[in-house]
Amino acid sequence: MAHNAFERLTGIKHIVWDWNGTLLDDNHANLAALNQVCVEFGRPRVDLEYWRSVFRRPLVECYEELLERSFADGEWPRINEIYDRHYLSEVPGCGLAEGxxxxxxxxxxxxxxQSLLSMAxxxxxxxxxxERGLGGHFARVDGRRFGTVSDSKADHLAAHLEELGADPASVVLIGDxxxxxxxxxxxxASAILVESGLMNRRRLEATGHPVVSTPAEAVRLLGA
Structure with a gap:
């Protein structure tokens, strides 16, 4: 379902922005880090379209499928270390998303x-x-502050909204x-999904939520 099939969302007063793949254009950094994991675990490199077709949470299950194996003790922390090290080396070259x-x-x-919530x-x-001079735009900036069994953003969003004192009915989460x-x-809360990140449009549309190409399109859906 294309975004123009949705009427404008009404009653929204607060946006919770996702960061990676939504406000930050970091797909190439994610892919470079992912492919370093592939190299070190003996798997051929993948391209972005493939990764956008299979990426999901929980991440452990996603990576076990990618590498076609279950992880022994200590291997998941090693994967995270490899990924983080290479991602951080690439991220200075990442620009902000269009608009x-x-x-x-x-x-x-x-x-x-508006506020920002990331699982990084x-x-x-x-x-x-x-570093990018964006802090003044947000009432609150939260990354991952605690672990969850499901590896989902759900508990983090609930905590984020509670800290803000925001009514979920007046909130939209814009993510990728x-x-x-x-x-x-x-x-x-409501959601609008941007197709510029780590999932392709077909998978995003399957959620039933509005899907747009850019953050600017998402805000237009809110009437701004």
């Missing part, structure tokens, strides 16, 4: 508030947001994967 930060200014001028580490996200949609639904 960012203009879209943040536009939503504020429309009278809305809390310290890392805050550092990157500050189906877990963003699941988290919003669990919290009682």
């Amino acid at each position: 960012v930060p203009d879209v943040l200014h536009r939503w504020a001028a429309f009278g809305g508030t 580490s809390h310290a890392h996200v805050n550092e990157l947001v500050a 994967i189906d877990d963003d949609a699941r988290a919003a639904r669990a919290a009682g």
Whole structure:
């Protein structure tokens, strides 16, 4: 279902933005880090379209499928170390997504508030947001601050909204994967999904939520 099949979302006062793949254009950094994992575990490299067709949470299950094996003790932490090291070496070259930060200014001028929630580490996200001069746009910036059994954003979003004192019915989460949609639904919030990140449009549309090409299109759906 294309985004133009959806009417504008009404009653939204607050946007919770995802970071990676939504406001930050970091697909090439993700792919470079992923392929280093593949190399070190003896699997051929993959291309972005393949990864966008299979990426999902929980990440452990996704990577076990990718590498066609179950992980022994200590291997998942090793994968995370390899990935993080190579991602961090690539991320300085990552730009902001199309229309960012203009879209943040536009939503504020429309009278809305906004915050940021990422499943990347809390310290890392805050550092990157500050480096790019975006911190002043957000009422709150949260990364991953605690572990969850399901590896989903749902519990993090509930905690984020509680800290903000926000009414979920007036909130939309704008992200790039189906877990963003699941988290919003669990919290009682709305969701808009951007096809610029780690899931292809077909998979995003299967959630039943509006799917757009850019953050600016997402904000237009809100009437701004």
